[in-house]
Amino acid sequence: MMAEAIRVVLSVVIVFTFVAVGVALFLVLMxxxxxxxxxxxxxxxxxxxxGTLQTLADLLKLLQKEHILPAGADRLMFGVAPVxxxxxxxxxxxxxxxxxxxxxxDLGVGVLYFAAVLSLEVVGILTAGWASNNKYALLGGLRSAxxxxxxxxxxxxxxxxxxxxxxxxxxxxxxxxQPYPWxxxxxxxxxxxxxxxxxxxxxxxxxxxxxxxESELVAGYFSEYSPLRFALFQxxxxxxxxxxxxxxxxxxxxxxxxxxxxxxxxxxxxxxFWFLLKTxxxxxxxMWVRWTYPRFRIDQLLNVSWKLLLPLSLANLLLAGLLVAWxx
Amino acid sequence: xxxxxxxxxxxxxxLGASLVVALSRxxxxxxxxxxxxLLSVAxxxxxxxxxxxxxxxxxxxxxxxxxxxxxxxxxxxGATGVRVRPRNExxxxxALVCLFLAALLVAVLxxxxxxxxxxxxxxxxxxxxxxxxxxxxxxPFEVTSLLIVACLVGAIVVARREA
Amino acid sequence: xxxxGHYLVSGALLFAVGLFAVLTRRSAVAILMGIELMLNxxxxxxxxxxxxxxxxxxxGHIAALVVIALAACEAAVGLALVISAYRHLETVxxxxxxxxxx
Numbered sequence: 001m002m003a004e005a006i007r008v009v010l011s012v013v014i015v016f017t018f019v020a021v022g023v024a025l026f027l028v029l030m031x032x033x034x035x036x037x038x039x040x041x042x043x044x045x046x047x048x049x050x051g052t053l054q055t056l057a058d059l060l061k062l063l064q065k066e067h068i069l070p071a072g073a074d075r076l077m078f079g080v081a082p083v084x085x086x087x088x089x090x091x092x093x094x095x096x097x098x099x100x101x102x103x104x105x106d107l108g109v110g111v112l113y114f115a116a117v118l119s120l121e122v123v124g125i126l127t128a129g130w131a132s133n134n135k136y137a138l139l140g141g142l143r144s145a146x147x148x149x150x151x152x153x154x155x156x157x158x159x160x161x162x163x164x165x166x167x168x169x170x171x172x173x174x175x176x177x178q179p180y181p182w183x184x185x186x187x188x189x190x191x192x193x194x195x196x197x198x199x200x201x202x203x204x205x206x207x208x209x210x211x212x213x214e215s216e217l218v219a220g221y222f223s224e225y226s227p228l229r230f231a232l233f234q235x236x237x238x239x240x241x242x243x244x245x246x247x248x249x250x251x252x253x254x255x256x257x258x259x260x261x262x263x264x265x266x267x268x269x270x271x272x273f274w275f276l277l278k279t280x281x282x283x284x285x286x287m288w289v290r291w292t293y294p295r296f297r298i299d300q301l302l303n304v305s306w307k308l309l310l311p312l313s314l315a316n317l318l319l320a321g322l323l324v325a326w327x328x
Numbered sequence: 329x330x331x332x333x334x335x336x337x338x339x340x341x342x343l344g345a346s347l348v349v350a351l352s353r354x355x356x357x358x359x360x361x362x363x364x365x366l367l368s369v370a371x372x373x374x375x376x377x378x379x380x381x382x383x384x385x386x387x388x389x390x391x392x393x394x395x396x397x398x399x400x401x402x403x404x405x406g407a408t409g410v411r412v413r414p415r416n417e418x419x420x421x422x423a424l425v426c427l428f429l430a431a432l433l434v435a436v437l438x439x440x441x442x443x444x445x446x447x448x449x450x451x452x453x454x455x456x457x458x459x460x461x462x463x464x465x466x467x468p469f470e471v472t473s474l475l476i477v478a479c480l481v482g483a484i485v486v487a488r489r490e491a
Numbered sequence: 492x493x494x495x496g497h498y499l500v501s502g503a504l505l506f507a508v509g510l511f512a513v514l515t516r517r518s519a520v521a522i523l524m525g526i527e528l529m530l531n532x533x534x535x536x537x538x539x540x541x542x543x544x545x546x547x548x549x550x551g552h553i554a555a556l557v558v559i560a561l562a563a564c565e566a567a568v569g570l571a572l573v574i575s576a577y578r579h580l581e582t583v584x585x586x587x588x589x590x591x592x593x
Contacts, residue, residue, distance in 0.1 A: 077360065108452055112383040119391025120363075126398050127360060142402065149395055169454055335493045339501045346505055349524050350512035362524055365505075369531045372498065373555075376542045381555050385534075388559055393527065393566050400570045401520055404577040405584075415515045416586055422514035430507035437499040444495060447546040456549050457556070465553050472560050479564035487571035489578075 011104045015093050019239055025055040027238045030280075031287055038291040062227035070133050077131035082229040084124030085236035091117045092243045095171050099256045099271030103172060110171040111159050114247060115152070118202065118240065122148045128225070128233075143298055148202055150305040155198035157313035158191040161320045162251045171247075175255030187320035192252040194313045196285075199244045201305070203237065205286060207293045208301055245282035246275070253278050334375060342368040353414045355401050359394065366390040380453040498539035506532035517584045519573045523566060530562045 029044065029051060036043030044051035069075060095110040097103045107113050122145050129141015163169050165185055166177040201208040225233065249255060256271030264270050296304070345364035352358040366389045373382035405412075450456035461469045505528055512525025534555045541551025577583050580590070 074354075074356070077356065080360075107379065109379050109383045109454060112380070112387065112454075116383050116387035116391060119387055122391065122395050123360070123363060123398065126395065126402075127356075130356060130398075130402060138402070142399070145395060145399070149392065152391075168452075329492075331493050335497060342501065343504055343508065346508040346512075346528055349521075349528065350508050350516070355518060355520065358521060358524060362527065365528065366531065369505075369535060372501075372535055373538055375493070376498070376538050378538045378541070378549075378552055378555070381534075381538060381552050381559075384556060384559060388563055389527075389531075393563055396566060396570055397520060397524060400573055403574060404520070405518070405582070412584060413517060414521075416517050419515045422511055425514065426507045426511040429510065430504055433503035433506070434500050437503060438496045442495055442540075442544060444543045445545065449542060449546045450549065453549070453552070457552050460549060460553050464548075468553070468557055472557050476560060476564055479568050483567040483571035486568070487574045 008105055012094075015104060016090065019090060019093060019242070020235075023242045024235045024238050025059070027242065027283065028055045028058070028234070030283070031290075034284060034287040035291045038288065059231065062231055065227040067228065068226045073133040074131045077127050079229075081124045081128035081131060082225065082232035082236070084127065085121050086232045086239070088117055088120040088124065089236040089239035089243065091120075092240065096243065096246045097172050097175055097250060097255055098275050099268045102256075102268060102271065106170060106172045109169045111163055111169050111174070111247070111251070114171075114243075115156050115159060118244075119149075119152055121236065121240065124236075132225070144204060147204070147208060147298075147301055147305075150302055151198045151201035151208075151309075154194050154305060154309035154313045155202060157310070157317050158195040158198065159247075159251065161187050161191040161313070161317045164317065164320050165324055167324075171250050171255075175250055175257065178254050178257070185320070185323065187316050187323065188252065190316045191313070191320075192248070194309055194316070195248055195252070197304075197309060199248065200286060200289065201301070203241045203244060203286070205241070206290045207295050209290075209295055241286060242279065242283060245286065246279045248282050249275065249278040253282075331375060334371070338368040338371045338375075341365075342372075351414075355405075356398070359397050359401055362397070363390050363394055366394070377449045378453065380457055495539055495543040498535055502532040502535035502539070505529075505535070517586055519576070519583045519585050520570070522585065523569050523573075526569075527562060527566065530558055534558050 032054070033043045033051070044054040047054045047057050069078060092114050094104045095107055095114055097106075125148070126141050126145045129138045129144070132138070162174065165188065166174045168174060168177065256275040258264075258270055258274045264273075342365050345361040345368070348361040349358045349365065352361070366385065370382040370385040370390070373379070373385060509525045509528030509532060512528060513522050516522055516525065537551040537555045537558070539551075541549055545551070573583055576588060580588055582588065
């Protein structure tokens with residue numbers, strides 16, 4: 001009992017350190033490098049080898065800026081909102097399987113917990129938009145909340161489809177239940193595509209980034225936030241991007257399983273390597289899409305969710321259920 | 329021991345936040361402090377071994393209903409900053425009634441000899457709940473689904489702008 | 492250690508606070524929040540009874556899930572009515588909505 005508690009606390013510390021360094025710092029740099037590659041330029045390269053210390057330099061610059069509280073803003077809500085977003089994003093790392101037996105806590109209701117915790121981010125965004133006492137922030141917050149709530153449904157249904165085929169809600173058992181020809185189940189392919197689209201919308205990325213579009217709303221719901229809290233928001237945003245990509249890898253790409261079953265170093269290190277490789281590949285895919293497409297209008301965005309993705313994912317779930325019941 | 333600490337901590341958070349919900353003048357503060365109440369009730373469910381119900385509570389109550397309440401507050405009067413009286417004229421009578429009800433409930437609930445057993449909850453909660461929903465309790469399941477559809481259509485029709 | 496009585500008492504206290512919110516608040520949305528508090532208190536009772544009285548058949552969990560679904564429906568319809576009332580009557584304070592009083 002005590003040993004288990006210590007193990008969980010230790011693994012939380014390790015995961016949090018990884019998130020702070022390998023996710024928040026690295027993904028900002030990766031985004032800038034990927035955007036540079038798409039736009040045929042080089043990107044940051046002066047600070048550190050190949051620009052790797054660039055984000056650290058940016059963070060140090062941000063930390064020494066002045067804290068501004070807008071006049072008429074609600075102090076408590078203004079301070080609480082970025083914390084809610086960051087904590088909700090970080091809490092979802094508990095159920096990600098990094099390798100065989102390497103997980104913070106294998107909850108019986110793993111993927112459901114993941115979806116539940118991600119849905120708490122919406123509250124933080126709404127509160128941020130309102131507490132800034134700023135029309136653009138409020139509008140951005142309302143739009144973002146409407147978008148995230150609309151896209152939670154297709155996301156949840158595609159997760160449920162995979163859980164129904166695998167017969168379990170636990171992330172570890174879903175990884176173990178994936179036979180090699182996972183995509184011969186047609187429902188899984190369609191669920192994967194729906195998941196990708198819904199995850200892009202959930203992370204407020206282009207083509208669904210109307211709530212934070214610079215040309216429309218200054219910076220959306222975090223226009224009024226001074227740098228330290230802005231950094232917390234960015235932690236939440238990139239953290240949830242990485243967590244969603246990791247969930248995609250867990251549900252659809254085989255988690256920590258390597259392609260040929262050939263052991264390189266040992267099962268745990270191998271598993272970690274393949275998991276991180278696949279997750280960063282999916283993150284790269286998200287960034288690639290971001291710098292390629294224009295953005296949707298708000299009504300197109302909501303139409304895609306309610307009139308296209310939701311019926312599609314519902315029909316997909318029905319099909320998956322029929323296939324599972326038929327094949328016994 | 330750890331369970332007692334968790335239980336009393338969750339109770340303190342739940343009751344404190346619910347007092348903010350009942351007494352706060354600022355509507356947004358009241359709506360946002362509904363979230364600690366819902367999360368600590370989810371914590372109770374986890375302490376009671378009901379992980380599936382806890383996850384559903386966070387997903388639906390804290391994640392969706394709170395957002396709905398916040399939306400309506402932001403779209404109606406709550407955010408205008410105009411000072412309105414938060415409580416009506418029956419505060420003292422209401423407080424008396426609630427205190428009396430709380431005392432009555434606590435007295436009755438602690439003195440009744442409940443038929444407690446020593447059984448164990450099923451290991452994989454969602455499986456047992458799913459089995460029950462599809463075998464013994466199919467009727468409540470289907471009726472609830474029908475009710476959800478009816479409320480969905482009803483809410484859209486009622487809140488629609490008359491074009 | 493923490494027995495059935497503890498959970499029932501905390502459910503009862505939460506219910507009393509919810510009832511106070513329903514009885515004394517003037518804003519319709521605040522009354523709806525009080526109703527949510529009362530429904531949560533009832534759910535605590537359901538789940539506590541499942542664990543201590545009949546754990547093998549998870550009947551209390553079934554009841555709690557149905558109550559959560561019903562609470563979501565009722566919040567949706569109630570809030571839709573509040574929006575509609577605000578559009579026509581310019582107020583959501585329940586003692587100012589008195590068109591049908593004699």
